[in-house]
Amino acid sequence: MKNIHSLWLLPVAAIVSPVYAADYLTVEQAQKAIFADAQSFEARPAKLTSDQQDKIKSLSGLRQRWDTQQIWRAVKNGKTLGWFVVDEVIGKHEFITYAVGLSPDGHVLGVEIMTYRETYGGGVRNAIWRQHLVGKTLADPFKLDEDVPNISGGTLSSRNVMDGVKRVLAIQKVLNLVE
Amino acid sequence: MKTSHRYVVVALLGLGFYANVASADENLFGYIKGVEVMPKGTYELDEQITYRGDKGVGTYHAWDNKTELEYGVTDKFEAAVYVKAQAINTKNIVVDAYIPGNETYGPKLSGVGAEFKYMFLSPAKDDFGLAGYLDLGYSWLDPHSGLDKDIYSVEAKLLAQKYFMEGQLVWAGNLGIESTYARRAPLSADRQASLPVDYDWPNHNEMEVELSAGTGLSYRFAPNWSIGGEALYEAEYETVVGQERWSVFAGPNIHYGGEKFWVTLTAFHQLKGYGHPGSAQLDDSLQLIERTKDEVRLKVGFDF
Numbered sequence: 001m002k003n004i005h006s007l008w009l010l011p012v013a014a015i016v017s018p019v020y021a022a023d024y025l026t027v028e029q030a031q032k033a034i035f036a037d038a039q040s041f042e043a044r045p046a047k048l049t050s051d052q053q054d055k056i057k058s059l060s061g062l063r064q065r066w067d068t069q070q071i072w073r074a075v076k077n078g079k080t081l082g083w084f085v086v087d088e089v090i091g092k093h094e095f096i097t098y099a100v101g102l103s104p105d106g107h108v109l110g111v112e113i114m115t116y117r118e119t120y121g122g123g124v125r126n127a128i129w130r131q132h133l134v135g136k137t138l139a140d141p142f143k144l145d146e147d148v149p150n151i152s153g154g155t156l157s158s159r160n161v162m163d164g165v166k167r168v169l170a171i172q173k174v175l176n177l178v179e
Numbered sequence: 180m181k182t183s184h185r186y187v188v189v190a191l192l193g194l195g196f197y198a199n200v201a202s203a204d205e206n207l208f209g210y211i212k213g214v215e216v217m218p219k220g221t222y223e224l225d226e227q228i229t230y231r232g233d234k235g236v237g238t239y240h241a242w243d244n245k246t247e248l249e250y251g252v253t254d255k256f257e258a259a260v261y262v263k264a265q266a267i268n269t270k271n272i273v274v275d276a277y278i279p280g281n282e283t284y285g286p287k288l289s290g291v292g293a294e295f296k297y298m299f300l301s302p303a304k305d306d307f308g309l310a311g312y313l314d315l316g317y318s319w320l321d322p323h324s325g326l327d328k329d330i331y332s333v334e335a336k337l338l339a340q341k342y343f344m345e346g347q348l349v350w351a352g353n354l355g356i357e358s359t360y361a362r363r364a365p366l367s368a369d370r371q372a373s374l375p376v377d378y379d380w381p382n383h384n385e386m387e388v389e390l391s392a393g394t395g396l397s398y399r400f401a402p403n404w405s406i407g408g409e410a411l412y413e414a415e416y417e418t419v420v421g422q423e424r425w426s427v428f429a430g431p432n433i434h435y436g437g438e439k440f441w442v443t444l445t446a447f448h449q450l451k452g453y454g455h456p457g458s459a460q461l462d463d464s465l466q467l468i469e470r471t472k473d474e475v476r477l478k479v480g481f482d483f
């Protein structure tokens with residue numbers, strides 16, 4: 001995540017440390033939550049070229065903020081169960097760290113919120129809300145109050161997590177991780 | 180200044196008292212209003228302290244306090260009630276019809292009011308945010324002279340807001356119109372005697388209309404922290420002289436948004452303006468009759 005955080009300008013880092021933080025899941029816990037049957041996870045971090053970043057934006061309509069994406073291959077009996085991607089999006093005050101599980105054919109298998117630090121909008125952690133993202137493909141609209149409900153008081157967080165999932169699907173396609 | 184300092188201490192202690200109370204209508208700006216409203220069923224307590232100082236001559240320090248309770252009626256409609264107080268210390272300034280000499284006192288209750296905001300479009304959901312805002316106010320102290328004055332006001336604003344960079348950069352714009360009906364109390368015999376014989380202190384009914392336009396940009400440069408700038412144009416009109424006064428203020432702001440509370444500090448400086456009628460004492464290139472050269476505003480919000 002180093003290069004993710006380096007996106008922030010931190011001229012007054014000493015005084016701006018967040019006074020609150022909630023880490024709900026580690027990478028391992030999130031992997032198990034989405035791919036319960038996986039026997040192992042192979043780290044496959046991807047270094048994205050500027051051309052790939054442009055394609056991601058073209059497919060998802062969203063800017064790819066960093067050039068390294070944390071990706072794991074979920075494996076069972078030597079076969080690919082799917083892809084596990086850790087990503088971050090902007091929340092109301094801080095980044096939201098979340099994980100997306102993708103099927104080999106480009107469907108969302110699950111979304112887990114790993115770190116979240118907001119007053120309202122905690123609803124993105126709500127399993128029922130996250131369930132609306134399961135099954136989505138790049139062909140879906142990804143519109144709040146259309147195919148994904150809005151979270152009152154957490155509209156920016158729900159919008160950015162929803163958009164982030166769409167961007168992760170675009171990353172999968174650009175990296176040819178779709179079978 | 181002693182009374183003003185005491186006033187600040189009291190206000191800050193008040194903020195500390197409320198610090199344990201648990202942000203949606205988070206104010207990124209000191210003077211420009213955002214579009215978003217409180218979620219349904221939630222409350223926010225806002226404390227706003229504004230310092231106004233320097234008319235170029237004499238001594239002029241004024242402190243305004245506004246304590247406001249906001250409530251999310253629905254996910255699109257927010258209502259609020261507020262209480263205002265003020266403190267003033269002015270010496271050696273006499274402006275015909277506006278400032279009749281020295282006045283010094285500590286914090287006094289000065290007014291009450293109610294505010295309403297309806298969000299037509301959400302900046303996070305609909306890409307471009309738009310809201311209507313209404314403020315109904317009654318004050319019994321003149322914020323400029325510090326003397327007794329009944330002021331009834333209705334202010335309507337159109338608020339716009341746009342998120343850029345997934346919300347890291349925020350633009351907001353406001354357009355407003357305020358109608359004011361006011362009447363001053365007569366001057367005391369002692370004060371009248373201390374003023375020049377031709378000093379005019381009208382205490383008939385007054386009607387004024389004020390137009391305003393403001394804009395601001397805020398950039399989140401680190402988790403929880405944003406910096407930005409804002410500017411506000413205000414122009415007052417009345418029946419006899421038409422445009423009576425106008426001013427342009429601008430300045431930087433810094434904002435902290437946390438889980439339990441948010442804080443915004445804005446320093447506002449008057450860049451240009453004009454006040455009618457002119458005054459032998461005041462600089463005509465600025466609006467110093469009802470404004471000062473500088474303002475500093477601190478806002479704190481607690482959500483629960």
